[in-house]
Amino acid sequence: DAGVIQSPRHEVTEMGQEVTLRCKPISGHDYLFWYRQTMMRGLELLIYFNNNVPIDDSGMPEDRFSAKMPNASFSTLKIQPSEPRDSAVYFCASSFGMVYNEQFFGPGTRLTVL
Amino acid sequence: QQPVQSPQAVILREGEDAVINCSSSKALYSVHWYRQKHGEAPVFLMILLKGGEQKGHEKISASFNEKKQQSSLYLTASQLSYSGTYFCGTEIKSGGSNYKLTFGKGTLLTVNP
Numbered sequence: 001d002a003g004v005i006q007s008p009r010h011e012v013t014e015m016g017q018e019v020t021l022r023c024k025p026i027s028g029h030d031y032l033f034w035y036r037q038t039m040m041r042g043l044e045l046l047i048y049f050n051n052n053v054p055i056d057d058s059g060m061p062e063d064r065f066s067a068k069m070p071n072a073s074f075s076t077l078k079i080q081p082s083e084p085r086d087s088a089v090y091f092c093a094s095s096f097g098m099v100y101n102e103q104f105f106g107p108g109t110r111l112t113v114l
Numbered sequence: 115q116q117p118v119q120s121p122q123a124v125i126l127r128e129g130e131d132a133v134i135n136c137s138s139s140k141a142l143y144s145v146h147w148y149r150q151k152h153g154e155a156p157v158f159l160m161i162l163l164k165g166g167e168q169k170g171h172e173k174i175s176a177s178f179n180e181k182k183q184q185s186s187l188y189l190t191a192s193q194l195s196y197s198g199t200y201f202c203g204t205e206i207k208s209g210g211s212n213y214k215l216t217f218g219k220g221t222l223l224t225v226n227p
Binding site for chain 1: 154208214215216217
């Protein structure tokens with residue numbers, strides 16, 4: 001398997017623009033996670049899905065952030081409008097099962113909002 | 115809810131040992147350990163489960179004290195390749211039958227020749 005695939009790897013945008021990050025989980029995995037990593041806050045869980053259904057979105061910072069998982073092989077994280085404080089590395093991860101199972105992380109998307 | 119890791123950073127010479135600690139204020143179902151090298155994604159090392167079961171890396175060991183809600187990662191005879199940031203993740207019940215994995219801020223380990 002190719003592992004978790006994320007695109008784009010780097011995104012530079014201007015404040016106010018819409019940003020869409022994409023993720024393809026490992027085939028057969030039933031959990032998908034979106035994380036944000038910054039120096040100040042570390043690795044934060046934003047939202048996670050089980051069988052394409054959002055389970056816990058309590059980490060989503062505000063209404064500007066939304067995530068979807070239309071099918072088992074694709075998920076998006078959208079920021080609209082983007083702000084400079086959204087600059088971070090966004091990781092997508094997937095796992096087979098939740099409890100007691102390792103998560104496989106994608107390479108991340110480095111987002112810079114000017 | 116974020117677990118607390120200590121130390122924040124440690125510098126070793128090749129061959130030396132290190133211990134990284136992780137503590138939580140919540141009852142834990144499991145503790146995960148990951149390592150992240152600069153510019154890369156976190157990579158799974160091991161999971162410690164309630165009841166003492168472990169699964170993961172052969173050359174790195176860890177302990178899990180369920181009563182104290184603490185875990186420690188033991189890196190013995192460190193190698194240059196051990197350098198990176200180590201994260202513990204604590205898995206707690208978040209409601210109903212759902213669980214949540216929350217990561218600490220990480221411990222930066224540098225191994226010098």
